[in-house]
Amino acid sequence: MRKQSSTMRPNPTLANTAEYAMVGRAQxxxxxxxxxxxxxxxxxxxxxxxxxxxxVPTICNYLQEMADNHAFILGFAVDxxxxxxxxxxxxxxxLRMKTYPCWRETLRIATWPSEVRKxxxxxxxxxxxxxxxxxxHATSDWLLLDLNTMKPILIPDSIQQNRATEHGRxxxxxxxxxxxxxRVEHEKIFQVRQSDLDINQHVNNVSYIEWALETAPEEVxxxxxxxELQVVFRAAGQxxxxxxxxxxxxxxxxxxxxxxxxxRKGDGKKMTDVKSIWAPTGITT
Amino acid sequence: MRKQSSTMRPNPTLANTAEYAMVGRAQxxxxxxxxxxxxxxxxxxxxxxxxxxxxVPTICNYLQEMADNHAFILGFAVDxxxxxxxxxxxxxxxLRMKTYPCWRETLRIATWPSEVRKxxxxxxxxxxxxxxxxxxHATSDWLLLDLNTMKPILIPDSIQQNRATEHGRxxxxxxxxxxxxxRVEHEKIFQVRQSDLDINQHVNNVSYIEWALETAPEEVxxxxxxxELQVVFRAAGQxxxxxxxxxxxxxxxxxxxxxxxxxRKGDGKKMTDVKSIWAPTGITT
Numbered sequence: 376m377r378k379q380s381s382t383m384r385p386n387p388t389l390a391n392t393a394e395y396a397m398v399g400r401a402q403x404x405x406x407x408x409x410x411x412x413x414x415x416x417x418x419x420x421x422x423x424x425x426x427x428x429x430x431v432p433t434i435c436n437y438l439q440e441m442a443d444n445h446a447f448i449l450g451f452a453v454d455x456x457x458x459x460x461x462x463x464x465x466x467x468x469x470l471r472m473k474t475y476p477c478w479r480e481t482l483r484i485a486t487w488p489s490e491v492r493k494x495x496x497x498x499x500x501x502x503x504x505x506x507x508x509x510x511x512h513a514t515s516d517w518l519l520l521d522l523n524t525m526k527p528i529l530i531p532d533s534i535q536q537n538r539a540t541e542h543g544r545x546x547x548x549x550x551x552x553x554x555x556x557x558r559v560e561h562e563k564i565f566q567v568r569q570s571d572l573d574i575n576q577h578v579n580n581v582s583y584i585e586w587a588l589e590t591a592p593e594e595v596x597x598x599x600x601x602x603e604l605q606v607v608f609r610a611a612g613q614x615x616x617x618x619x620x621x622x623x624x625x626x627x628x629x630x631x632x633x634x635x636x637x638x639r640k641g642d643g644k645k646m647t648d649v650k651s652i653w654a655p656t657g658i659t660t
Numbered sequence: 661m662r663k664q665s666s667t668m669r670p671n672p673t674l675a676n677t678a679e680y681a682m683v684g685r686a687q688x689x690x691x692x693x694x695x696x697x698x699x700x701x702x703x704x705x706x707x708x709x710x711x712x713x714x715x716v717p718t719i720c721n722y723l724q725e726m727a728d729n730h731a732f733i734l735g736f737a738v739d740x741x742x743x744x745x746x747x748x749x750x751x752x753x754x755l756r757m758k759t760y761p762c763w764r765e766t767l768r769i770a771t772w773p774s775e776v777r778k779x780x781x782x783x784x785x786x787x788x789x790x791x792x793x794x795x796x797h798a799t800s801d802w803l804l805l806d807l808n809t810m811k812p813i814l815i816p817d818s819i820q821q822n823r824a825t826e827h828g829r830x831x832x833x834x835x836x837x838x839x840x841x842x843r844v845e846h847e848k849i850f851q852v853r854q855s856d857l858d859i860n861q862h863v864n865n866v867s868y869i870e871w872a873l874e875t876a877p878e879e880v881x882x883x884x885x886x887x888e889l890q891v892v893f894r895a896a897g898q899x900x901x902x903x904x905x906x907x908x909x910x911x912x913x914x915x916x917x918x919x920x921x922x923x924r925k926g927d928g929k930k931m932t933d934v935k936s937i938w939a940p941t942g943i944t945t
Contacts, residue, residue, distance in 0.1 A: 419725045425861055432855060440704045447764070478859070479732070566851070569874050569881075570717060574763070576710055589854050596854075 410539035412445040413485045418476050428475040431601050432585045441486045449537050460522045465580050467551050468606040472511035481505045487539035494527045499545045512545035551605045553648045556636040560623040561590040567616045578612035587635035587649040590622040599653035607648040630654050695824035697730040698770045703761050713760040716886050717870045726771045727783055734822050745807045750865050752836050753891040757796035766790045772824035779812045784830045797830035836890045838933045841921040845908040846875040852901045863897035872920035872934040875907040884938035892933040915939050
């Protein structure tokens, strides 16, 4: 679980540009339409792997970017809830991919707030290729944290009423439960860099995913592609932290499943649990 | 100097989408107009620092992305020269910034092939904010490498004729010369990660810049902003490399200048030289 500091400063120049444009958009199209957002990303040179496919961390960056853009349109982005003493934290992420767009190709992503359950607000995604075929889907589970108590609050009605339930849920059983890592087969240590930090000086969620996936064996990463990713975020890292990324093979077969754990080296605090499933390249699930 | 491997594989899916669209564009607008490219980038959540300003490595990623997009339109992108046994390497980068766009704001970048001098092809850039005010400019110096000899060749006429000389050069003295780092005041060691690698399994140019800037003291990075960056790329890093990033204060004053050097830890091979100049935040140059 990641917290955001209460020292975020308002951005005086923002009012002139993107903010009004986006809020204007919600008013213009009407709230019902505004509850469903589509954006197109063109895969850049620095966002692909050696097979020229967009990387999984890049896709996770797009998903996070869209969550913020959409919350902003709907009026409850992280900088919009901050004056109320609240902040959003990403608790879980679940992604399934059939194929990946390549360098210079486009990825169209649709997102909507899909459900609210007590402390959790769920956001679902569909990912489409340039031919508008669905190539993946994802769900993200968010908590709204009271910055005074640092505890999650019940999702308020004002946010609940922005659900776009007509678009349904992309996973039948959306809540991730991961077993404990009981045995370590692969380990790597990562030093937190400046570029890993987000706006609040915490490690960006996507860095944990990157560090977890790097402990999948090299030969698996070269011959397979990730088809499913389950992530549970537990604690936030900071600059100067050393993070131990460990994993083991969980299920063998044509599809290989790995279980990953990220811990802070200093005090052993568990930061993130991950399960990754890999299929031989070229075989879709 | 960075090389690209000769093992790049053609992308069979590309022909259907971006490639034809872009080449089509050059034919449509005519070659003269096509020699000048403008693109707009909206600054994403994960591209900003704690002051919500776009980071310098992100800007360098945009510049590199535009170099590729533009070369692709003009017919000599890295994957287009590869069948001729050639590849582009970025040799030097020079960037000057007055102010930085913030989270959700836009950055408009114009670029053109500005000059050819024997082995070097130069590409210049202007950076504009949402109000179309110039907030920065940059130049990048490229070599065209023969993959058989791994030596640069004279820039051929077919590329020379795509210069857009009518837009001039953004720096009066564009060639960077940096002194040797004679004394080490700051040092950090970086392990090359998977996410540092480009399409050819070499460390992305932007990672070196990120590692260099991280050795500017924390208090300088918090109270100053980078106004000028000069980079000379010398050798490419690979996965598994440990890179030593060192620096010292070069010039003291209201503007602080730092000299940086990146070396491979194993054999001491020099990878990149950098000079960074920092002005107190809020004071433009």
